[in-house]
Each structure stands twice: as structure tokens, then as C-alpha cells.
Amino acid sequence: MQMDVMPGVFSRRDPANVAPVLFEIPRSGAEYPRAFRSIASLTDLQRSISMYVEECYAGVVDAGATWLYAHCPNAYIDLNRHELDIDPDQIEGEWPEPLQPSPKTKNGIGLIPTVCAGSKPIYDAKLSVAEVRHRLDHYYWPYHKEVARLLKGFRERHGVAYHLSCHSMPAIAAGNGPDAGQRRSDFDLGDRNGTTCGPELVDAVASVLKGFGYKVTTNAHFVGAESVRKHGAPDQGIHSLQIEMNRSLYMDEDARSRRPELAGVRDHLAAVAARVVQLAAEGAK
Secondary structure (H helix, E strand, O other): OEEEEEOOOEEEEEOOOOOOEEEEEOOOOOOOOOOOOOOOOHHHHHOOOOOOHHHHOHHHOOOOOEEEEEOOOOOOOOOOOOOOOOOHHHEEOOOOOOOOOOHHHHOOOOOOOOEEOOOEEOOOOOEEHHHHHHHHHHHHHHHHHHHHHHHHHHHHHHOOEEEEEEEEEOOEOOOOOOOOOOEOOOEEEEOOOOOOOOHHHHHHHHHHHHHOOOOEEEOOOOOOOHHHHHHOEHHHOEEEEEEEEEHHHOEEOOOOEEOOOHHHHHHHHHHHHHHHHHHHHHHOO
């Protein structure tokens, strides 16, 4: 196994025999840049992080897949949001192009989140255009350019690339959404309603997880956000699937601590990776 690091931005682990399969973890980092200032407590900021997901997927490298992990916390900049998903009211100055704030941004959880732990404010003042641009140029774009570089290389060498964007979700849905107060499935697979990957990738991942006894849904809780939207191009041989994992499977959500079951989950996700690597071999040149 080889490892590559862009300090403060990402770490990448490459298998000895590289298959055209990438598992990337964009929302689990906890390395706060030294210049970051917030009025929120560290405890509240940490509740925005999908903790331990990178550990759950650590076994995919031995299965032949590449592992990519973003270091910065999504409370600083959310790598799973569009680069223009910014509320103009949260920045000081004029953005050089039209912004595209989504409903997520209006709720404070856009590209640059303004709340954490549900409703706790992160800032007591607007951010400058230069500050937001710095976060994009030094964290957001280097990470997404690495994802794009890897997938392009896979496709050129093998004729196909499989991209799994790895996330975690609270066991019980909060807020006022359609599933509020309900216990979520163990895994929810998001392909943006069939637009970011072929059905064979969804079926392969789902079949392995169901074989271990997990409840698996598709596009039920999350259809897939920016990472799969930005990189998925099934008509060009690049298949992107978002995997949302129920946090109660591997951690105590209240204590924010690992559960002993994490080791078993890691083994099961390694088996998922092995199946996707097999799928890639079947679809390669």
C-alpha cells in the first residue's frame, strides 16, 4: 500500500494492485485550519462531522480500491456542496459571479455553514469574499481536482471508473423533513434517481450489504449531493454512488465514541469494495 498526503487537505491510500475504484470520504475531517475563528464550541462544531467514517472504510485498500480522505471539517467548508451554494447575505462584499444558494444554504448548511449542532451559530460576523475564496482555492478545489484526476485516470486506463462517496447519517432523522423522527435504514444509496451511475453499481453494493443482514434503501433519505453530481458521468464510463451509513451501526451518537461493532462494519465494507472491484474487472477494457 502507498500513501500520499496534501497536508491539511487530503490523504490518499493506494492499493498494491490498483483497480478503477475510488472510495472518498469528504465530510469526516477534523483538522481545523489555524486561522479558523468561531463563536461555537468545539463540541458543537464536532457534531457536524461524520465521525469515524474514514476508519469504517479503511479496509477497502486491501480489497484493491483507492481510499481518499479530506482533512478539513465540513463546518469550515462543506466539500459536498456546490461551489456557488453561498448565501450572499453571509459574505462581506460582492461575489464576482451569480451565486446559487440552495434550500440547504437558507437553513445554514450550504458550502460555508453558518450553524452547527442543528441551530448553534458558527460566526458573529460576515466572512469576506477573500476568506471564502481562500477556502475554495486551498481546500475545496484541490480535493475535487484529486477526485477528478483519479477517476479520469481510471477511465483512461481501464475504460471504466467506479466512485463511492462515503457518508454517515444520524440514526433518527431530525428537523421537519418527511422522515423526521423516524429511524433510518442501515444504508441509503443515492444515485440522484438513476442519473450518476448505472444500476449494476447500486445492485452490487446493495446485494453485499443485504447479505450481511443490513436494511438497505435507495434514494430514500438522501439522493446524493454534490460529490456524485459533480463527478458522476455514467455515459462516459464514470459511475458515482453516494453511500449513507447509519451512525448507530458503529458509534454512540450521544457520547460521540466508537462502538465495538465498528470492526465488523469495517470488514463488511471491505467486502463491498471487493465486490465493486470485481464489477470493475467485469466492465474493464
